[in-house]
Amino acid sequence: MIQSDNLCKVYTVKEKKGFFRPASVKKVVAAQDLSLRIEPGHIVGLLGVNGAGKTTTIRMLAGILAPTSGTFTIDDIDGVRHPKEIKKKVNVITGGERNIYWRLTARENLEYFGALYSVPKAELKERIGRLIDLVGLADSADIPVEKYSKGMKQRLQIARGLINDPKYLFLDEPTLGLDIAIAKELRAYIRDLAREHDRGILLTTHYITEVEELCDRVYLINKGRVIKTGAPHELIQLAQMGVGVCIHVDALPDAAAGNIKALAARYDASVEIGRAEHGVSILIHGAENLSTYCMKSLTDDGLLVKKLEITEPKLEDALMKLTMEG
Amino acid sequence: MKVIWRIIQAEIMKQHRNTFHSRYMYFALLIWPIVIFINAYYDFKPFNLSDSMSEYFTSIESMVTFLITGFLAYNSFGALVQSAWLMSFERRNGTLEMVFLSPANRMAIIYGRALGALFQNIWMFLIFAVFVTVYVNGIPLVNLLYLPLVFLILILSAMIWGGLMNVIFMFSRDAGILFNVFDEPMALFSGVRVPAAVFPLWAKVISVIFPLTHTLVIVRSLLIRGSLIGSLPSIGYLIAVSIIMIALTRFMLHKAEKHGRETGNFSFY
Numbered sequence: 001m002i003q004s005d006n007l008c009k010v011y012t013v014k015e016k017k018g019f020f021r022p023a024s025v026k027k028v029v030a031a032q033d034l035s036l037r038i039e040p041g042h043i044v045g046l047l048g049v050n051g052a053g054k055t056t057t058i059r060m061l062a063g064i065l066a067p068t069s070g071t072f073t074i075d076d077i078d079g080v081r082h083p084k085e086i087k088k089k090v091n092v093i094t095g096g097e098r099n100i101y102w103r104l105t106a107r108e109n110l111e112y113f114g115a116l117y118s119v120p121k122a123e124l125k126e127r128i129g130r131l132i133d134l135v136g137l138a139d140s141a142d143i144p145v146e147k148y149s150k151g152m153k154q155r156l157q158i159a160r161g162l163i164n165d166p167k168y169l170f171l172d173e174p175t176l177g178l179d180i181a182i183a184k185e186l187r188a189y190i191r192d193l194a195r196e197h198d199r200g201i202l203l204t205t206h207y208i209t210e211v212e213e214l215c216d217r218v219y220l221i222n223k224g225r226v227i228k229t230g231a232p233h234e235l236i237q238l239a240q241m242g243v244g245v246c247i248h249v250d251a252l253p254d255a256a257a258g259n260i261k262a263l264a265a266r267y268d269a270s271v272e273i274g275r276a277e278h279g280v281s282i283l284i285h286g287a288e289n290l291s292t293y294c295m296k297s298l299t300d301d302g303l304l305v306k307k308l309e310i311t312e313p314k315l316e317d318a319l320m321k322l323t324m325e326g
Numbered sequence: 327m328k329v330i331w332r333i334i335q336a337e338i339m340k341q342h343r344n345t346f347h348s349r350y351m352y353f354a355l356l357i358w359p360i361v362i363f364i365n366a367y368y369d370f371k372p373f374n375l376s377d378s379m380s381e382y383f384t385s386i387e388s389m390v391t392f393l394i395t396g397f398l399a400y401n402s403f404g405a406l407v408q409s410a411w412l413m414s415f416e417r418r419n420g421t422l423e424m425v426f427l428s429p430a431n432r433m434a435i436i437y438g439r440a441l442g443a444l445f446q447n448i449w450m451f452l453i454f455a456v457f458v459t460v461y462v463n464g465i466p467l468v469n470l471l472y473l474p475l476v477f478l479i480l481i482l483s484a485m486i487w488g489g490l491m492n493v494i495f496m497f498s499r500d501a502g503i504l505f506n507v508f509d510e511p512m513a514l515f516s517g518v519r520v521p522a523a524v525f526p527l528w529a530k531v532i533s534v535i536f537p538l539t540h541t542l543v544i545v546r547s548l549l550i551r552g553s554l555i556g557s558l559p560s561i562g563y564l565i566a567v568s569i570i571m572i573a574l575t576r577f578m579l580h581k582a583e584k585h586g587r588e589t590g591n592f593s594f595y
Contacts, residue, residue, distance in 0.1 A: 011590070059590065064427050066587040083587070087429040098420035103344045115336035116428035116435075118329050160424070 002038040002061060002168055002200060004072035007031055009056050009065065009224075030056040031224040034070070036202075038168065043194045043201045045215035045232075047319060053224035054204040055094075058170040061202070062092045074168060088117075090168045093161030095176030097153040102146040106137050106156050109145065110163055117164035124163075131159040134189060136182060150177045158186060168200040169193065175207065187213060208316040220322055228322045232315050235322065241313030242269075243289040245282075248307035249298060252280040256301035263290065263297055279306065330434040337438025338445065345412065346446040356450040363397045366519050382521055388550065391464030395546050396518035398455045402448050402480055403516075403538045406488030407508045409443030410495040417591075422496075426586065432579050433489075440488025444481065452477075465549050472548040483541045483564060490571045493578045497585065512536050517543075537571065540564035 014023040059065035063083035135155035269286025382392035516538035547557035
């Protein structure tokens with residue numbers, strides 16, 4: 001299990017003041033008091049706006065960036081004191097076209113990185129074949145990477161990240177630039193890695209569907225600090241987004257409108273009654289779905305419902321709201 | 327040991343595939359040193375060599391042998407400064423960070439990189455040098471038996487030098503200035519074109535710093551005189567300088583990685 005306690009990272013950056021004036025030194029807090037937990041077999045999302053501290057967190061947990069303070073352990077190994085030990089257990093897949101040798105072919109890249117992780121030769125050969133198939137590069141495995149499209153380079157990045165069969169995998173926007181089919185396949189593979197092969201996965205992404213589809217738990221961070229944590233559905237509840245019900249009727253007599261308002265008041269929901277194109281619209285927004293009660297109330301009043309729309313809360317909106325509040 | 331050797335092998339292969347991927351590259355690696363060698367040869371040719379104060383410049387044959395060994399060793403050491411300078415590209419491409427993301431033995435990476443650059447930079451000129459030496463009959467044929475020992479000394483000393491250069495360039499992407507500090511002064515003070523023995527005292531003091539100086543004394547002593555006796559002080563110096571360089575490489579590598587982990591400068595986005 002990965003467990004971090006109060007991880008902080010403060011960068012020192014120079015701020016230019018002009019050609020003849022010396023640059024001033026500025027401290028930038030990239031992460032503060034980050035306490036995370038990633039268990040084998042689970043996919044954990046790390047979400048936040050650009051510059052929130054997601055990549056810094058991943059680089060600290062991967063041992064390539066030293067935290068300014070705080071501690072973390074990976075399977076009880078102290079990651080701050082023994083970064084080389086934890087590197088045997090982790091790998092990072094980042095989005096984009098960097099981090100691979102463009103003059104080398106996909107196979108040569110994987111051979112090189114496999115040797116760095118001391119993967120036994122026979123096993124490495126078999127694994128390279130399997131990974132190349134997985135990322136759909138079988139037909140271009142022996143072509144220099146510089147001839148690849150952006151998506152193909154990204155797919156090679158994924159294969160590189162899996163070359164040491166890591167127990168914990170950090171995915172930093174892994175589907176950036178991938179087409180829909182490959183991205184879907186990759187999501188299925190990530191899910192399989194966690195569920196079937198008991199790998200712990202930390203995922204950062206700006207694609208909310210990925211979070212909804214994959215993550216068991218989400219850490220929402222802003223300005224380097226965790227502002228909310230929970231399962232995706234818990235975050236929606238936490239944001240108190242509520243459910244919207246929109247009903248269209250031909251006309252709404254005062255008595256029926258009164259019944260609807262009373263119903264809404266009972267459930268602490270808001271009601272808006274307005275004119276629609278061919279009648280009246282009723283918009284009820286509450287913590288839970290009140291559509292059944294509304295329908296019954298209107299039917300009891302002898303009214304015919306012409307249209308019913310239910311707006312479920314979206315994770316994206318919940319995250320946005322929580323970030324703004326945080 | 328097997329693991330370390332595998333990393334060294336992987337580095338050599340990667341260097342070959344990443345940097346020396348084209349036939350034209352090898353062509354350039356041969357032509358450039360030959361042109362410089364010919365240039366140096368014709369610099370000396372007009373002079374009356376019989377009056378020379380150096381034993382290496384008493385005849386055309388001995389001068390050619392002196393210059394060709396000088397350029398072979400200089401190419402070996404100089405190529406490693408250039409290869410280390412290319413480290414900044416790895417930093418920019420993000421591959422340096424990926425290498426340091428792995429648990430691979432750092433010293434193996436550093437020396438593998440140096441060895442890869444060394445082999446690929448000099449093998450063509452090495453063939454040319456052996457051919458020229460035999461052609462001008464500059465050394466007694468029996469001394470050719472020392473060639474394996476000469477190559478071993480050359481490879482080991484250059485590799486240790488290259489390791490140190492790699493670590494220095496790992497510290498900063500702006501270490502390119504050191505290319506100017508190490509390249510030309512090394513050629514001047516190490517006795518590549520002119521024997522270090524004829525330098526004034528201040529220049530001799532500087533020449534002691536460069537391991538190339540001692541490597542050249544040993545290599546020339548073996549090939550031209552067929553003996554190591556005259557070069558015993560240089561052997562001592564080279565061993566001492568090499569031990570210091572290895573220790574410095576190890577120390578600086580540790581510092582460079584620590585610095586990289588603190589500043590995050592193994593990669594720039």
